[in-house]
Amino acid sequence: MxxxxxxxxxxxxxxxxxxxxxxxxxxxxxxxxxxxxxxxxxxxxxxxxxxxxxxxxxxxxxxxxxxxxxxxxxxxxxxxxxxxxxxxxxxxxxxxxxxxxxxxxxxxxxxxxxxxxxxxxxxxxxxxxxxxxxxxxxxxxxxxxxxxxxxxxxxxxxxxxxxxxxxxxxxxxxxxxxxxxxxxxxxxxxxxxxxxxxxxxxxxxxxxxxxxxxxxxxxxxAGSALTRLEARHRLPPRPRNSHKGVFGHAGVVGGAQGMVGAALIAGRAALAYGAGAVTLGVLDARVAVDYGEPRLMFAPPERLVAAPLDVLALGPGLGQAAQARVLLETALASTCPLVLDADALNLLAGDPALSEMAARRTAPTLLTPHPGEAARLLACGTYDVQADRIAAASMLARRFRAHVALKGAGTVVTHPQGRYAINTTGGPHLAQAGSGDRLTGIVVALLAQGMAPGDALEAAVWRHGSEPSIPPAAI
Known part of the structure; x- marks a missing residue:
């Protein structure tokens, strides 16, 4: 039947x-x-x-x-x-x-x-x-x-x-x-x-x-379909006797001039999904407050990447200037879970020394590339990545000993030990600027609250895809 x-x-x-x-x-x-x-x-x-x-x-x-x-x-x-x-x-x-x-x-x-x-x-x-x-x-x-x-x-x-x-x-x-x-x-x-x-x-x-x-x-x-969340993808109920420190302090570094919105989107998503506190390290020094979400804190990015955090994300709107490379190098030496997206991945792809640092990390590393970024990391063409998305994501997981979400139709989430999952939520409404930044923020929030790295990445991808789409006419 x-x-x-x-x-x-x-x-x-x-x-x-x-x-x-x-x-x-x-x-x-x-x-x-x-x-x-x-x-x-x-x-x-x-x-x-x-x-x-x-x-x-x-x-x-x-x-x-x-x-x-x-x-x-x-x-x-x-x-x-x-x-x-x-x-x-x-x-x-x-x-x-x-x-x-x-x-x-x-x-x-x-x-x-x-x-x-x-x-x-x-x-x-x-x-x-x-x-x-x-x-x-x-x-x-x-x-x-x-x-x-x-x-x-x-x-x-x-x-x-x-x-x-x-x-x-x-x-x-x-x-x-x-x-x-x-x-x-x-x-x-x-x-x-x-x-x-x-x-x-x-x-x-x-x-x-x-x-x-x-x-x-x-x-x-090795593979499974992310059709519904399992118990491991869910956070425990919050006790009444709790405070913001219980739910983690997350840092998001990015937002170079002209791309500040990417960092704001990631930070807002991290708060929306329950991180106890979120601090942004924005490269554009003119930005010191988010009037749309004033709960976000701000700190100089050089100070934030060296701060004691529960999780750090680097990449949304980061750019690829010299300052960005130094920030990435410092972040790779951190001892907390590290989420790398966007230009952090492009910097990693163009610098063998940084790639080696990433592969040697003992703390969890999570990568969230789109196919173009994955191709740069693998030194191949985007067509090659799309021709076998599972193989490409698995290769990245092995090379960087990381949990990887290869974004796209049927996002593929791979793990260092060889397990993988294909997400079944989402759709073309996610093909829009800022979508990946929001995913980064969701991943950060779940990690800050103590979810295991692989489970957090899978849960974030599924939840991101499950968010209701907004018809263009309603925007």
């Missing part, structure tokens, strides 16, 4: 290699009970609910692998329920994998056939995409690309099986072109690529069916 995966708490994320292991374990334990039968049945049930009630046929695109076999089982079951079904496939039945070949034979024995092209001028009530599933390693081109273009242009719902064809299930990268599904029914478990990079724009509404696979058959994996 398909479920909404976002009702689960921290569901695991399975890469293509993990799924092959699950299938191998299932086959060994349940010979003669192919998972394909369950996948096709689940897809047929969902397709029945999604197909438009117009009497138009359902188009099923079946590829040359097991994803195509899932589609053929779906087609046979839909036809048995009285739907008109048009199967389009150029797969050679003699070269199909065993389970897919059996699905083809069952479809043929039930009186079905397959066209070699999408009928011109025909309207459909639903498209079922079973061209390519997980494990795709090449760009889709030729006739397959043309079929995807036709499917994307059709005025009917599109249901993708497992992952939309053309989307890399491990990375979320589009390989050539990809189906833009309205719904994706994914099997066994969630795939990382459905949640990050181009995945959210192509998967539509996600449905999950574990196909009855027992939990003990699932391999341990």
């Amino acid at each position: 398909p479920i909404d995966p976002f009702t689960l708490v921290s569901p695991p994320l399975f890469a293509a290699a993990d799924l092959r292991e699950i299938e191998h374990r299932w086959t060994a334990a349940h010979p003669g009970r192919p998972l394909m039968a369950g996948a096709g049945a689940a897809a047929a049930d969902l397709a029945c609910m999604l197909a438009r009630d117009t009497g138009e046929p359902i188009l099923v695109l079946a590829g040359p692998g097991n994803n195509g076999g899932d589609a053929l089982v779906t087609a046979r079951l839909l036809a048995a329920q009285g739907f008109r079904v048009v199967v389009v496939s150029r797969a050679d039945p003699a070269r199909l994998p065993p389970d897919a070949a059996r699905a083809w034979a069952d479809w043929r024995d039930a009186g079905g056939n397959a066209l070699t092209d999408v009928p011109a001028g025909q309207s459909f009530g639903l498209v079922v995409d079973g061209l390519y599933g997980v494990g795709l390693v090449r760009a889709i081109e030729g006739e397959d690309a043309r079929w995807i273009g036709l499917a994307n242009a059709m005025a009917c719902p599109r249901l993708a099986l497992d992952v939309p064809s053309g989307l890399d299930g491990d990375t979320g990268q589009v390989r050539g072109c990809a189906v833009r599904a309205d719904h994706t029914l994914t099997f066994l478990g969630l795939k990382p690529g459905l949640l990050t990079a181009d995945g959210p724009d192509h998967a539509g509404t996600l449905h999950l069916d574990a196909l009855g696979v027992e939990p003990d058959m699932l391999p341990a994996v």
Whole structure:
């Protein structure tokens, strides 16, 4: 029975290699009970609910692998329920994998056939995409690309099986072109690529069916989806007998001339999320008070980076002048948790000595780069970072022994020990100046109140994405 995966708490994320292991374990334990039968049945049930009630046929695109076999089982079951079904496939039945070949034979024995092209001028009530599933390693081109273009242009719902064809299930990268599904029914478990990079724009509404696979058959994996906060992501209730010192003193350094707003945004967010006291070290010496949030304190940045704090953040509006570099060097020597963002990351990327200092820190270090900053830190192109966001964030976590939030669609949070999570909140409303500064402030607030660094970064990312968006017309 398909479920909404976002009702689960921290569901695991399975890469293509993990799924092959699950299938191998299932086959060994349940010979003669192919998972394909369950996948096709689940897809047929969902397709029945999604197909438009117009009497138009359902188009099923079946590829040359097991994803195509899932589609053929779906087609046979839909036809048995009285739907008109048009199967389009150029797969050679003699070269199909065993389970897919059996699905083809069952479809043929039930009186079905397959066209070699999408009928011109025909309207459909639903498209079922079973061209390519997980494990795709090449760009889709030729006739397959043309079929995807036709499917994307059709005025009917599109249901993708497992992952939309053309989307890399491990990375979320589009390989050539990809189906833009309205719904994706994914099997066994969630795939990382459905949640990050181009995945959210192509998967539509996600449905999950574990196909009855027992939990003990699932391999341990490093990744999970940040769907809801766990207990570790929550601060304990505040006692009545408390004072501001109990909830931490946070420092935020940045705000060079012309960029003061970045530091103010971070500081205001830190207060809003519960830090006991927040002091700003603003490089623009003309600013000594925030009239919008007068609770913020101000101190010379050189004094603040050397002060005894519960947490220090450096970067919002920092700039890259000589003064900024000196401040970063001093901050790297601090013994409190350190959050580095924006120009602090750019300075780190351009100075091997500073990078070495960061990697040698014994206190927790948290990095919150966007893809461009991550690319500079890794000495590669932004395209390379976006091509495999999980790998890029994991590399940063290892290199700097840091907790890392690689921002973007499906923010990836990685940790030094190899664990990672992909956030499922947020949206394009966060693509605005100041958004990253606010995230820095939320991270600072949770750290100041004593939350563990990795948990604080995950919780901050999730909470930041959960904040309500403000329509442009309402601003």
